Amino acid sequence: MLELLGSHLSNAEIAAKLFISVRTVESHVSSMLRKLGVPDRRALALRAAVDRPRQEPVPLPAPLTSFVGRARERVELSEMITTHRQVTAIGPGGVGKTRLALTVAAEVAGQYADGVWFADLIPVTDSGMIATAVAGALGLGEQPGRDLTESVLAALADRQALLVVDNCEHVVDGMARFLERLLAACPRVSVLATSQARLMVPFERVYQVPPLSLAGESDAVALFMERAAAAGGPLDPPQHDQITAICARLDGMALAIELAAARYPTLGLDGITSALSHPLRMLTGGSRADQRHRSVRAVLDWSHALLEPADQELLHLVSIFVAPFTASAAAEVAGSEMGVVADGLARLAEQSLLAVTASPKGTSYRALETIRQYGTERLSEAGELAGARARHLRWCLTQAVGLAADRPDWRARFDAVADDLRAALMWAAGEPEQRADACRLARHLAELTFTRHLVGEAQQRYEQASALADDPAAAASMLRRAAAVAGCRMRGDDMYRLYRAAARLAGGTAAAADLATAAIATYRFDTQFEQVPEPAEVVALITEARELAGDDPSARAMVALAEAGRALTEAFGSPGGTARETVALVESAVALARHAGDPLGESAALDTLTVAQSWAGDTFASAATARRRITLLSSVPDSPAKTHELIDALAASMESSLGAGDLPNARRWARQLADHPLLAEVGHRATAWLLVADALAGDAGDVLAASTRFLDAWRRAGSPARAGLGPPAAAVAMIHGLRDDHAARGEWSAILRRLDTSPWQTHGYGAVFDAILLLHRGQAEEAMERMAPEPGEARIPWIWLHWYAALRCEAAVLAGLPDARDRLAGTRAVVAGNPLAEAIVERAESFLGQDQKRLLATADVFEAAGCRYQVARTMVLAGGEQAERGAAALADLGLAPMAPAPMTSER
Known part of the structure; x- marks a missing residue:
């Protein structure tokens, strides 16, 4: 009876428990008050608590695998628990909240006289069952006529303990009410909860569990290597970079990394890398006690089911974005009001389904890659994917056009949306009805990447724009720009190929200029070719160009330059040959280009004149001609072709200055070349x-x-x-x-x-x-x-x-x-x-x-x-x-x- 009094049961509850009458209970209580010399029933209950044996906590779940890394997170969470009575570790499903909480709880257990108690809320189906789960962890059974919450409070009233409550996201409201009563009634109890969402109580302290680190001696790589070794043998250290790339694609998510590592024996690193194009299909595992953790898809299904239908739909729609996005961008793609979308994004972030980054320039959101894949699958299943991608494409076109404006922060703004522009283009290029918009976006992206000094991509995008263009003249124009970018990259073979391809599309006098320019490239940039075309092939190009040129001034100027360049090349190769007789020929080409109003063609002709003058022994005239090119180009509008000519003019000025003994200017030009951002890849x-x-x-x-x-x-x-x-x-x-x-x-x-x-x-x-x-x-x-x-x-x-x-x-x-x-x-x-x-x-x-x-x-x-x-x-x-x-x-x-x-x- 004394033990039951210590459990704060009423007389009627004690009578029912012991199968005696209430009058008998009252008699025994009076007798104990007299014999023990205590003043009232409350004091009798406290005496019972002192005398009864202490309940031992249920042991923490034993880990079946080692805990890897997270040294900083363990210290931070331990300090937070020591300082605050209720801490919630939050993060998306699969980030590793439970393992971190259990590890930290085991480390701090010695600070609590009554130890650590663990309750898992996964089996709980409604808020009314929270106390049942916690009571089970405490070893308390049901007592007739008594609420289990009261039993838990009574059991912990005088305990100094840490209660770990795992997986609270699906019963947040009920958990908040339970904790408020628990912490008020049990002043020496602390609580560590894990959840995908905050519990939203005033006394809560939130710890955001980050993904595993990817930098330096990363925890992500260490986890992958340990789990892969357990699955099929150790990995060699030289594979570190490949493993890092895999972990980065998995956003450092612990569960995803473990599931990927488990596939190492059958797929190898190359196979895992390839399979990550469909991560939800690949990231599955064997039987686990927790059904949710058998695959990443199962984790996402669990998180998805917790959302209201409107929030589910919003999650699906914003999965279109591959880079961080703003609320206004999401509203455009969702086709909804800004306020409604902003509220929905906030709720998704609260459920750890979106990462939030706040800065002076605004707030942005980002979905992890696996969540993105999950959302697009849901869109596809609902037949809404094409519509969402089309709206995303229109948004991307608006962004690309806006970026073309001359603003100081345009590079940062481009970097923020570049991945979305690329993703939208990849989709649109394969959709016949989107072909026109895809062509526009490819052209804008080519211009932007060139200005951003991503020259390899710029060439690719110009070629892509050409392939998407319906008009042959426009397609040829894009190829000429691609050829100019290839020139900036010092890819002579690509220049030659692209100018010839432009000629096939253009026809007429435009084709003449393209063919002549291809021929000119073979001697102007011969050191940039992997395989310089045979002389007979080049002569054939010049012949065809001459036949097509007609009376067009620009075409005639380029043909004349091609012929002069060919003559100069032959003079180099002949015994005792001289370039003097070709100087007049090249000067004629310069005059033709100037008359045609073609400064870029004139620059190319001046380049050839530089070589002719130097080979003729007039070193100082050659140096002056090279400098003349730079002056000419300074007034030409920016374009890939202008940039290519300017880079070449800097090199020619440097060489001619060196030959003329002007070392200060030679070093100046050389430094400009070395520092030119477009030459980073060469x-x-x-x-x-x-x-x-x-x-x-x-x-x-x-x-x-x-x-x-x-x-x-x-x-x-x-x-x-x-x-x-x-x-x-x-x-x-x-x-x-x-x-x-x-x-x-x-x-x-x-x-x-x-x-x-x-x-x-x-x-x-x-x-x-x-x-x-x-x-x-x-x-x-x-x-x-x-x-x-x-x-x-x-x-x-x-x-x-x-x-x-x-x-x-x-x-x-x-x-x-x-x-x-x-x-x-x-x-x-x-x-x-x-x-x-x-x-x-x-x-x-x-x-x-x-x-x-x-x-x-x-x-x-x-x-x-x-x-x-x-x-x-x-x-x-x-x-x-x-x-x-x-x-x-x-x-x-x-x-x-x-x-x-x-x-x-x-x-």
């Missing part, structure tokens, strides 16, 4: 000439830094063997040689041999860089052997002619050749007008004549050009105290000491 080409210019200046630190970018980009591109990449490799090899880093020089020399075995490497840039290093080491005789051919004997590229002649002259002086003085006069004639080459020759002559003052004066020329290495070398050659200063300057540049200056026969 970083090895973008940095190529900057490496050359910086190496000639002797800035070893800059060269070493840029060489890393060059090498990484080159390897990412598949390590292509291109002659145009030879000069930067030779430049880096020289710098390592000047540093006495023999191993690194050997590595770069090996790269150079892979890149270029042409005469340019033998008698052009290769000879120049080798000569600089040999002279630095005091090996003048070897330098003369390396540059054995006279400048007029070898077909030395114009860029390197002056450098070659000047260094060869200096080598002859330092080697003590008897005809060194005679060589000086001849070399001066060759390099006249080139300040750097003239300074090298002047220094050599001063050294030969032992005129230190005159020799040191050349250092001012090198200093003005930013050629720090040659400044230091000049001081070393001057000897005496100047040599010490020169040695210190070389050390500051990070270079090894230079060999002492030799004695000459005239000293």
Whole structure:
């Protein structure tokens, strides 16, 4: 009877329990009050609580698998439980709320004298059964005439315990009422609840359970690897990146990762990656105690069933969005009022079915990928998918048109909607009735991605727009833009293919210009081709273009340029051939393009004129023509074709400035190329000439830094063997040689041999860089052997002619050749007008004549050009105290000491 009093039963309840009369119970209560010396029934109940044996809590469910990671979350949740009496861990189904709550409860159990009690509400079908589930966890049975809630409150009234209540989302309202009574009646009890939605009580503290981390030593990867190993063997560490990608596609959701890992023995990582295009089909598992966790679909079915019909429909509709979206965007796609949609989104977020991000620019929502797949499946089942996608397409077109406006934040706005634009285009491109809108969206997306410097995608989108266009002229226009983007990417084969395809669509004089432009690309950008077309094929294109051109000024100008370029190419290849006779031909093409009002065609013609002038020996006219291109293009409206011409003009200006001895401008143009955002995907080409210019200046630190970018980009591109990449490799090899880093020089020399075995490497840039290093080491005789051919004997590229002649002259002086003085006069004639080459020759002559003052004066020329290495070398050659200063300057540049200056026969 005393035990029943301690359970706060009434006299009638005790009588029924013990099968005695109420009068007998009253008699026994009076007797116990007298014998125990307590004043009232309440005191008797407290005495009973002290004397009765303590109930032991039901053990927490034993985990069948190890708990992985979540160190930060465990600490945060533990601290929150310690501070607050009621904490709700919320998150979407499958995120790992239960495992986290159980792990944390086990860790803090020692802080509660009466331990931790666990109640699972999954079996509860209505709010009235909550107390039944909790009573079962406490080991309490039903008592006639007594509410189970009261029994739970009585049992926990004097306990210091933590009650873990799992899966509350389907009985939120009833749970809120139960907790309010529990925490008021049991002051030493704390509650940790898990739910997909907040319980919405004033004393609640919410802990948002995040997905598993994907960064660094990620918990997501660790979980996948452990579960995959348990299923079929360990994974090798090199597969880490692939596993990370899989976990990212699963949004770090613990259940989805576990189910995917379980498929590893049968699918492998590649199979899992492919199967994730239909995640709900793939993410299933074997028998589990909790039916919901047998598949991701089952979890979503459970969450979906908790929603009101209107909210279910809204969830289906917003699953169309693949990126975070706003309430206004959702309202457009849903075709509903903004206020109604905003309220619905809030409810979906409260159920952890949408993630919410608030910022000063507004609030956005996002559905996890599995929820998106689930929602679109539901739309499809209801026959509403096509209509929703059509509204989404119209919204995307509106966004794309709006993004074309010149606003400072357009890039951020584009990034926010880009994935939706791509998804809408992917769907619309396959729907015949949406073809016109798909073409418009592809064109807008091409323009936007090009401006956003996503040049690979821009080319793809222009080609896609062409394929979707009904008008052949419009389709041809899109292909020309695609060809220009391919030019920016330095993809010569694509340029050639796309211009020829444009010609087939365009016909007439437009086709003539396209065919001529394709032919022009084969010689203007020959180093950018994987396979340069055969000469006969190019000649056939020019012939066809000539026949189609008629009297159209632009077409005639391009045909004339193609013919001039072909003539120039043939002059290069013929023994003793000269380009002088082609200069007039190219100048005629320039005039035709100017007359036609075609600045881009004129720029292309000026580029060819640059080459013709340089090959004809007029280096300085070539440099002036290259600069003229940049001035011309500065007034041309932005377009892929203009950008392509400008990038090429920068490269041509850099090369011609280098050949003319204008190193400051050469480095300026080279830096603009290296920093051009459109060249990000061809970083090895973008940095190529900057490496050359910086190496000639002797800035070893800059060269070493840029060489890393060059090498990484080159390897990412598949390590292509291109002659145009030879000069930067030779430049880096020289710098390592000047540093006495023999191993690194050997590595770069090996790269150079892979890149270029042409005469340019033998008698052009290769000879120049080798000569600089040999002279630095005091090996003048070897330098003369390396540059054995006279400048007029070898077909030395114009860029390197002056450098070659000047260094060869200096080598002859330092080697003590008897005809060194005679060589000086001849070399001066060759390099006249080139300040750097003239300074090298002047220094050599001063050294030969032992005129230190005159020799040191050349250092001012090198200093003005930013050629720090040659400044230091000049001081070393001057000897005496100047040599010490020169040695210190070389050390500051990070270079090894230079060999002492030799004695000459005239000293």
